[in-house]
Amino acid sequence: MSARPAALPEGxxxxxxxxxxxxxRDDGGLDLNRIDVLARLVAGMRQRGHDVVLxxxxxxAAGxxxxxxxxxxxxxxxxxxxxxxxxxxxxxxxxxxxxxYGVVIAQVLLTAQDVAVRSHYRTVRTTFDTLLDLGTVPIINENDAVATTEFNLGDNDHLAALVAHLVTADVLILLTDVDGMWTARPGTPGAAPIRYVPGGRSLEDVDVTGSGSALGTGGxxxxxxxxxxxxASGTATIIASADDAARLLGPGGVPTDLGTWFEPTGPHRPSRRLWMAHASRVEGRVLIDAGAADALTVGKKSLLLPGVVGVNGEFESGSVIEVIGPRGPVxxxxxxxxxxxxxxxxxxxGSGAPMPDHLVPVVHRDDLAELPRLAS
Known part of the structure; x- marks a missing residue:
């Protein structure tokens, strides 16, 4: 697609x-007016045929x-x-x-266990499908009361990306306190908003170092x-200011002068690969050379032992591992x-012994999920 869409896909x-x-609010209390505005907008989206997950x-902050x-x-x-x-x-x-506004909500509190364990992941997917089929608006948060430092879902931006996978969303909308992504921190001389990121465009030169607010965890x-x-998994994404929610989520389409629209860089992938790539709990890491990295990403091959140069962590056969190339996670x-x-x-x-023939792949292509290169 050569131009930014002016509306959410129908249905x-x-x-x-x-x-x-x-x-x-500025005093730390919940902004009831903002909640009411968003509730009205969500109800309108439902009436126009959209499934909505919040x-x-x-x-x-409320506590x-x-x-x-x-x-x-x-x-x-x-x-x-x-x-x-x-x-x-x-x-x-x-x-x-x-x-x-006549909307029935359903609270869903997720833990890292719910998405890291494959059987739990399938159950959560089924629950979401049923709730949406029944016409509810699921409202999601991490169950912070039982999260641990070692095992948590992290910030809610990452949680939202995982939820988008779980429900096979067409569009993910991240509402924040900044009008989308900019070439540099807003207010910096020469800084300009980025309104459209075509599929495959690199963001490596964009300044994304700004931290979150005093009450939030993300930036x-x-x-x-x-x-x-x-x-990377087929879900378009919009980053926009919550102050513009009425124009962004209303019946008039998506104004092209608001926020940043990211086009998908890949198709919707089977849930198993989504789970491996973004929801599974990594038990260890395998380091590979440049040739093996190219074989995985360009050649779409399995990972073989000759390309492995190191291992980090202790894990058993059948564990989910992360494959690290010279330029980072692959x-x-x-x-x-x-x-x-x-x-x-x-x-x-290392001792010069010959490698045996017909070795089993370290990770077979059918059991492999490539990772997108993340903004650094």
Whole structure:
């Protein structure tokens, strides 16, 4: 496509993510007017034939004032406590607002376990499909009350990209406090908005170093990464200001002077590959040389032992591993060797022993999911 679309695809399935900074007032309380506006817009989208899933931040922010805490804490237990207090308050506000427009909502709190474990992942997909078939608007957040430092879904931009995979969304909309992506931080001399990113265009030269707000966890970098992940699997992505939500989500189409539209860089992929690439829990890493990286990405081949130059971590056969090339992560896949077996081969190679013939692939092509290059 050579030009930015001026409307959402007819009857498309849309995931909308709204961040903490867009749902809170300057004093830290929930912005009830913003919630009501978004509820009205979502109801209108439903009436026009769109399936809508909402990823809502704000649980921690909603829980801080009742606890008498002025600033977002760094301590994990304090964050969990604030989320536990705030999640109910947040959902009560969404429930009240959506019901005014005849919309039934469904709360879904996800954990990393729900998307990292394949059987859980399939169950969550089925649940989403059923909720959308019933005409509800699922409202998603991470279950921060039980998340751990070692095993969590990270920021809600990444969560929204995973949800877009789970529901096979046509469009992911990331609402934030900035009008899309810019060539440099807004206000910098010469900075200009980027309104359209065609499929395959590189963002490596774009400044995405801005941090998130005082109440949020993400910045433009996390949104660019979420867009890259979603687009690689067939989901167009829009990054836009929540202040422009009425123009962006209303019946008049998507104005081309708002936000940044990212075209998909690949087709919708089977859920198994989506799970391996972006939702599975990585048990270890295998380092490969440039030739093997080209064989995987250009030649679309399996990963063979001669291209492996190192191994990191301990894992068993059948584990999901990350494949690291000279320029960074290349793919994830299900390894057919244990880490100790790969290390034995590498040690034998280092001593000059010949490589045996007819070796089983380290990761077979059928068990491999390439990773998109993320904004750094």
């Amino acid at each position: 498309s399935r849309v995931v909308i993510k709204v961040g903490s900074s867009s749902l809170t 990823v809502s931040s704000g649980a921690v 801080l004032p009742p606890l008498g805490i002025e600033h977002r804490p760094d301590d994990l237990s304090m964050l969990a406590a604030a989320a536990s207090v705030g999640q109910g308050r947040l959902m009560a506000r969404w429930q009240a607002a959506m019901s005014n 433009m970098r996390t949104k660019a990464q979420a867009a890259t992940i979603a687009c 793919a994830r896949g299900i390894c057919r060797y244990a880490s100790t077996e790969i290390e034995e081969v590498l040690d034998a190679r």
